[in-house]
Amino acid sequence: MSQMKQTDPTTCVIGDIHGCHATLTHLLALVLHKAQTIVFLGDYVDRGPHSKEVVSTILALQQQETHRIIPLMGNHDFLFNQYLNGQDASIFLQVGGLQTLASYGLHPSASQQEIEDKVPPAHRAFFRSLPLWWQDSHAIYVHAGLQPGRHLSQQTSAWCLWAREHFLQDSFDFGKPVIFGHTVFDKPFMSANRIGLDTGAVYNGFLTALLLPKREIVCVRNSETNNRF
Template sequence: MPDLAATCVVGDIHGCGAALDELLALVEDRAESFVFLGDYIDRGPDSKGVIDRLLAFRARHPRTVFLMGNHEMMLLEYLQGHDEDFFLNAGGSETLASYGISPEAGPEEVAAQLPAAHLDFLNELPILWEDQHGFYVHAGLEPGVHPSRQTAACCLWIRDEFIRSMHRFDKPVIFGHTVFKKPLVQRNKIGIDTGAVYGGRLTALLLPEKEFVSVQTARQSEPPEIFGDQNGLFQGRAIGLTVSKLLRFFR
């Protein structure tokens, strides 16, 4: 049996339960610890099943960290009565359907119907994690700002300001959120969201080897309207720049 990788990192799942099963079968016995980068829900058909699988996985592998994604945060905001249309239009309707809940139910009724274990899961997700190999975060880090001073808004939403920056933190930053045709590998960052829900691939990264393991997925949602550049970036500058301009208000 080959030596175990120290850490396995899994990119954005977005309700693609079958792809998650296939990927975990390839990596579950290959690492000592696991980090999932968020966006477990929305857009795909099986958000409830994905969270069930993740909870069962952590029971088998206690050295597992689940990070917050912007879609988990949107669900939590929705349950508080905020930005209801934003959540539902960004894939939230598919998430509620996976629980057998109508999007017409309203936040209070939805909260009452979600499993308690799933609510606990959502409320306990950290924003940022690190080990000896890197920093792990859903969207990225604000360049030039120490990791201890990063805001949730930045960690969950940032795009261009981080992706196009050459700033180097003490360790590489491993992130999801922004979709690439293939993993983005630079000296200061590694992006592993390869568009599973859009018919791309669901990708895991084994560290410190920097070995990628991925599975092909069927398209469950239409890709974003804004497409990318020569680097294979699917989700583009207009969104990233708008978010980065807002970050100053969260510090």
């Protein structure tokens, strides 16, 4: 009897969503049947109109248990989590937080009790639990970037959530490709060891998914927002 050829399971990686729920739903319909693991690179909230719905959809996917769902933390998720914990919200409100609050039915002056009443416990737990990075046999996944020459276990939130030029311009090889979001490109950024998937969905660009190991790209144009750079 011939032995079946073993193939690596497919991982689907999805770039920055920023409250673009209808676009996410469209993209998921195109990729869910193609992958066993779904990695979200963070920035579920802010700027777009439907942050709450985006989080609810990801939580529903986790509950279905038909896929392995890996949602990572983005810098906007970090800022929203600070807001939820009663910390300084000035930056959060400046970078699109007003749209996030509106999706939860909250006013910027809402009390802590109102926040707890309007943001479901599962959503608050979601933002508390997001890891900075993840890896599998295909790649390393992170929202913004990694510090060159530093072991994964020693990477800091400053790099994982906010890195840009220093990560992009450095040629350090982490042993696997690093798949990231955060920095907006007109089309997916593809190099030998770095792949950027933030293609500006919330700026009327595309929401992009990458299927590994084949490096198949699936993009959906967003029409939910009127934002511009």
